Amino acid sequence: MTPAERRSIIESVSVTPILIEDGPLLNMQGVHQPYTPRSIIEVVTVDGTTGLGETYGDSAVLAVIEQFATHLPGRSVLTPNDLWALAAEVLRPDTVPAKLVENAPGHNIFGDNSMLKLHSTVVSAFEVAFLDASGHLLGVPVHALLGGKVRDRIDFAAYLFYRWDAHPQPDAPVDEWGAALDPEGIVAQAARMIELHGFRSLKLKGGVFPPDEEIAAVTALHEAFPELPLRFDPNGAWSVETSIRVARELEGMIEYLEDPCLGRAEMAEVHAATGMPLATNMCVTDFGEFPEAVALDSIQVLLTDHHYWGGLRATQQLAAVCNTFGRSLSMHSNSHLGISLAAMVQAAACAEGDFHACDTHRPWQTEDVITRPHRIVDGAIEVSDAPGLGVELDRAELARLHERWKRSDVRDRDDVAAMQVKDPTFVKPAVPHW
Ligand code: GKR
Numbered sequence: 001m002t003p004a005e006r007r008s009i010i011e012s013v014s015v016t017p018i019l020i021e022d023g024p025l026l027n028m029q030g031v032h033q034p035y036t037p038r039s040i041i042e043v044v045t046v047d048g049t050t051g052l053g054e055t056y057g058d059s060a061v062l063a064v065i066e067q068f069a070t071h072l073p074g075r076s077v078l079t080p081n082d083l084w085a086l087a088a089e090v091l092r093p094d095t096v097p098a099k100l101v102e103n104a105p106g107h108n109i110f111g112d113n114s115m116l117k118l119h120s121t122v123v124s125a126f127e128v129a130f131l132d133a134s135g136h137l138l139g140v141p142v143h144a145l146l147g148g149k150v151r152d153r154i155d156f157a158a159y160l161f162y163r164w165d166a167h168p169q170p171d172a173p174v175d176e177w178g179a180a181l182d183p184e185g186i187v188a189q190a191a192r193m194i195e196l197h198g199f200r201s202l203k204l205k206g207g208v209f210p211p212d213e214e215i216a217a218v219t220a221l222h223e224a225f226p227e228l229p230l231r232f233d234p235n236g237a238w239s240v241e242t243s244i245r246v247a248r249e250l251e252g253m254i255e256y257l258e259d260p261c262l263g264r265a266e267m268a269e270v271h272a273a274t275g276m277p278l279a280t281n282m283c284v285t286d287f288g289e290f291p292e293a294v295a296l297d298s299i300q301v302l303l304t305d306h307h308y309w310g311g312l313r314a315t316q317q318l319a320a321v322c323n324t325f326g327r328s329l330s331m332h333s334n335s336h337l338g339i340s341l342a343a344m345v346q347a348a349a350c351a352e353g354d355f356h357a358c359d360t361h362r363p364w365q366t367e368d369v370i371t372r373p374h375r376i377v378d379g380a381i382e383v384s385d386a387p388g389l390g391v392e393l394d395r396a397e398l399a400r401l402h403e404r405w406k407r408s409d410v411r412d413r414d415d416v417a418a419m420q421v422k423d424p425t426f427v428k429p430a431v432p433h434w
């Protein structure tokens with residue numbers, strides 16, 4: 001063993017569940033809760049080097065990553081590839097209750113859950129922490145461990161949401177964004193996002209209101225910002241017929257539609273009928289789903305997400321597959337903090353291919369667990385060349401957000417339950433909804 005290998009041996013691993021403030025953002029299945037769970041991972045080696053990771057905090061994922069973490073001491077952070085074999089060895093149908101597999105990553109907005117996706121989610125969480133620790137041990141950025149960055153800045157899109165002014169709960173956190181429930185509100189939100197962060201690309205989350213109301217909002221965005229690429233994502237809320245109608249009405253205004261309907265065959269039908277480029281984070285959510293999507297021509301843009309595709313190296317592999325089959329890339333996100341954002345930036349920096357601006361929910365988050373939260377300038381984040389992920393844990397904030405988790409009974413993201421606070425008769429909409 002070399003000296004570096006000796007120092008790379010893991011002494012301890014901690015998984016800290018936290019609750020972070022979240023705004024009342026609407027989507028097709030309800031609204032974000034006032035607080036949403038995340039898990040923060042710290043892997044510490046025998047010489048005190050720490051590697052950080054961040055992933056879902058929903059109870060099913062938390063239970064599995066806590067179980068997995070107990071197997072890591074004694075292993076080396078320099079060998080993240082071994083995590084797959086370890087996952088196969090210790091996370092099996094007889095060791096992981098089926099309900100944990102079904103519920104991970106918790107809120108079911110992308111594809112079906114499976115043992116493969118659970119392994120990918122767990123491996124990713126620890127792979128990021130391993131790479132961060134390795135970068136600190138060797139004094140190099142994570143992108144150097146991934147073969148070097150192919151771009152210096154990562155473009156992000158302003159991720160626009162219909163939203164209420166405030167959550168209905170009296171003690172919920174408040175933010176300054178105000179309501180956005182019509183085209184004027186959405187255009188004003190876009191203008192503020194651009195003013196704050198210089199975004200050069202826009203994405204509207206749809207599936208909230210009947211399609212014609214949302215077409216009006218997209219049209220208003222296009223008229224207000226004609227030079228900015230625009231995309232629109234109703235999370236599979238529409239039928240094939242509605243998707244075809246919306247695609248035709250928005251032709252020339254949007255760069256692509258994201259998951260207008262559910263299903264690879266259905267998406268292919270929409271593309272064949274309209275020529276509209278389609279993107280997904282719902283109908284292709286693991287490598288096994290890719291061949292059919294290519295054969296049917298269901299999608300033209302794949303939204304990667306290292307959190308459930310298996311990590312940063314898996315993102316590079318996915319990019320290679322996309323390049324081979326002529327698909328371009330963007331990146332999916334959920335409410336997240338700066339460790340996830342740092343990992344997203346390093347992943348995008350090392351993924352070859354045609355990248356559209358990535359999604360990030362970060363502008364909606366008011367808190368962070370890193371000492372120097374990222375700044376989005378001119379719609380982009382500079383790829384850090386500092387060792388590891390280039391972020392430092394804010395231990396006081398981590399402790400505060402963990403205390404909040406301990407005092408609360410929120411254990412899962414549940415947009416349906418959050419909507420029921422305002423409307424007790426609300427039920428999760430059947431899909432297709434329109
Ligand atoms: O945050 O409400 C949301 C989004 O709808 C999120 O859950 C989706 O996973 O952003 C995602 C998407 O692109 O579908």
Ligand code: MG
Nearest residue numbers: 233258259281
């Ligand atoms: Mg999407």
